[in-house]
Amino acid sequence: MGISERKERERAEREQRIIAAARMLAERDGWASVTVRRLAQEIEYSQPVLYAHFENRDAIVGAVSLKGFEELGPTLRASVPAGASPEEAIEAVATAYLEFAFERPALYEAMFVLPSGLRFAKSDTPQVLRETFGAMMGVVDRFCADAEVATEAFWAALHGLAELERHGRIRAAFRSERVRHIVAMFAKGN
Structure with missing residues (x-):
């Protein structure tokens, strides 16, 4: 060497x-x-x-965020059991996303709350972010014609639930019921 x-x-x-x-x-x-x-x-x-x-703290947060996306994408993909129905698949991904948020709160905060310089849906979006978004879109696209917009809505709903629960604004005991409501909303669009 x-x-x-x-x-x-x-x-x-x-x-x-x-x-x-x-x-x-x-x-x-x-x-x-x-x-x-x-x-x-x-x-x-x-x-x-x-x-x-x-360059600065935000760049460090961005680097930590990238590591988080390297964990989240595979976690979401692995959450879907073989032979799962579309409803089971979207429920599995929603549950895995929320579990990730609660099991790794500092990492989740770096990925989705703090300034990091990372951008989605742009030409310079890092591949690992695209792959994580694709893991969500892979279970949403079965329900909607415009899978990208629907995936953004799915992601926004999950992020909202995660943040509200993380800050004690909604009851943690009803997480699975909320996930079932999200699944039902997507299934109705089918």
Whole structure:
């Protein structure tokens, strides 16, 4: 291995260490505690080293978000059992999405609430975001002619439910009933 390959590998490892430390701090202490200064202290790098990898905190949040989408897309796809009916498939994805939001609250917040610089439905949308959206669209398209718009509505409904429940605005005990209502709304459109 040449010097340039080693340096590139070391750079990538530093970047992954920064991302992991940001996620760990956010999970432990909340995103308000994730600052460039605190991250530098946590991983024992200088702030300029962090800025050599990430322009600002939002860029770090964006990198954490990308890791989250690498987890969410496969989670949604794996949630659908083989031979599931369209209604069972959409219910499985809705349930998996909400479980993801509640099992990984700091990661979910980075992905869907905090400024991250990531954009959906644009020419520069990262492939992993497209794949995650596709995992949702794959269960919605059976119900609607305009699958993209319907998937956006499905996603918006799930995100709204996740945020309302995460903040104690709706009763957690009725999550599965709400999911069944969403499934019924899509099934009626069929």
